[in-house]
Amino acid sequence: MSDQLFPPPGGPAAPYDALLLLSFGGPEGPDDVVPFLENVTRGRGIPRERLKEVGQHYFGFGGVSPINGHNRALLDALREDFTAQGLDLPVYWGNRNWAPYLTDVLREMAAAGHRRIAVLTTSAYASYSGCRQYRENLADALAVLAREGTAVAELPRVDKLRHYFNHPGFVGPMTDGVLDALRSLPPEVRGGAHLVFTTHSIPVAAADTSGPAGDHTVRGGGGAYVRQHLDVARLIAEAVRAGTGTERPWELVYQSRSGAPHVPWLEPDVCDHLEALHAAGAPAAVMVPIGFVSDHMEVLYDLDTEATAKAAELGLPVARSATVGADPRFAAAVRELLLERAAAERGEPVERCALGLLGPSHDRCAVDCCPARAPRPAAADSPYAQEVGP
Numbered sequence: 001m002s003d004q005l006f007p008p009p010g011g012p013a014a015p016y017d018a019l020l021l022l023s024f025g026g027p028e029g030p031d032d033v034v035p036f037l038e039n040v041t042r043g044r045g046i047p048r049e050r051l052k053e054v055g056q057h058y059f060g061f062g063g064v065s066p067i068n069g070h071n072r073a074l075l076d077a078l079r080e081d082f083t084a085q086g087l088d089l090p091v092y093w094g095n096r097n098w099a100p101y102l103t104d105v106l107r108e109m110a111a112a113g114h115r116r117i118a119v120l121t122t123s124a125y126a127s128y129s130g131c132r133q134y135r136e137n138l139a140d141a142l143a144v145l146a147r148e149g150t151a152v153a154e155l156p157r158v159d160k161l162r163h164y165f166n167h168p169g170f171v172g173p174m175t176d177g178v179l180d181a182l183r184s185l186p187p188e189v190r191g192g193a194h195l196v197f198t199t200h201s202i203p204v205a206a207a208d209t210s211g212p213a214g215d216h217t218v219r220g221g222g223g224a225y226v227r228q229h230l231d232v233a234r235l236i237a238e239a240v241r242a243g244t245g246t247e248r249p250w251e252l253v254y255q256s257r258s259g260a261p262h263v264p265w266l267e268p269d270v271c272d273h274l275e276a277l278h279a280a281g282a283p284a285a286v287m288v289p290i291g292f293v294s295d296h297m298e299v300l301y302d303l304d305t306e307a308t309a310k311a312a313e314l315g316l317p318v319a320r321s322a323t324v325g326a327d328p329r330f331a332a333a334v335r336e337l338l339l340e341r342a343a344a345e346r347g348e349p350v351e352r353c354a355l356g357l358l359g360p361s362h363d364r365c366a367v368d369c370c371p372a373r374a375p376r377p378a379a380a381d382s383p384y385a386q387e388v389g390p
């Protein structure tokens with residue numbers, strides 16, 4: 001295969017010749033649900049009948065997760081932003097667990113001659129499932145291409161863009177979503193509404209080892225996953241105070257636990273927290289899904305259905321704020337992340353945009369960052385090591 005299929009990159013995006021949006025994926029009809037869940041749980045030995053039970057959350061919404069639709073909207077927003085800013089860079093989309101599958105998309109990109117690909121994952125924070133596992137997926141896909149006969153020189157190099165949890169293009173839309181949600185509450189309870197920041201619960205051991213190993217005891221102990229969420233929650237709470245003139249109590253809570261009961265996971269659960277708020281006399285609450293870039297089943301079911309039903313049972317008025325989705329400010333943030341990384345790769349000085357106390361995240365993950373239970377090849381390590389062996 002010749003690199004002449006796609007001209008050498010130039011301009012502000014150089015050395016990158018494409019952007020890949022890498023996401024989780026979701027079913028798009030009832031027949032997709034169980035095969036999708038088999039992909040998600042592969043290797044865990046979960047019986048098909050149990051997957052059908054789990055799939056009831058999806059079947060209740062016609063077997064469709066909203067995540068793929070949101071990714072299509074984000075693709076459109078990215079392409080529109082790039083075009084408006086004169087950035088001539090193709091944008092592709094691939095998933096971990098459903099079509100379009102990552103391996104198929106990387107094969108397509110390699111065939112088109114792309115050799116240096118920037119990757120944006122739809123996870124803003126450090127964790128095994130939100131970062132390292134995607135890098136393992138990239139390494140696995142490249143290994144497949146190598147086994148199929150793609151020459152090493154023709155395998156694309158993939159660079160994952162840094163975590164963007166504290167980028168203004170992520171924090172700003174989230175803040176506006178909270179303000180909109182507050183306005184939707186009845187006027188008599190709006191002033192006293194608490195903010196309930198929610199994210200995916202993960203095992204405590206995984207939370208404690210998230211981020212580079214040397215960073216686990218920095219700024220208060222624990223891992224990067226919790227620390228990053230707390231920083232974003234503070235930023236949004238402060239912005240809401242500035243926008244409303246009211247300082248509101250807030251808490252970081254967790255949702256969507258899926259592990260064995262004897263394994264400690266991050267707590268408190270959002271429904272338990274709503275019960276505690278009601279018992280303490282809180283007049284209302286806004287659920288703020290800061291852990292999620294866009295709506296998907298864990299927002300649609302766990303918050304909009306289950307947690308909202310719990311609040312109704314308690315008589316606690318609640319609203320749920322919007323996720324960032326395809327907000328134009330987020331699309332612009334992705335462009336900024338891409339161009340800053342491109343400049344860094346060219347050896348140019350870079351001014352990185354970040355709010356809060358933690359500063360901008362690293363470009364390349366350390367080899368020991370967000371470790372898995374069993375070591376596996378992961379693309380985009382630092383120092384760079386892209387393993388593509390069989």
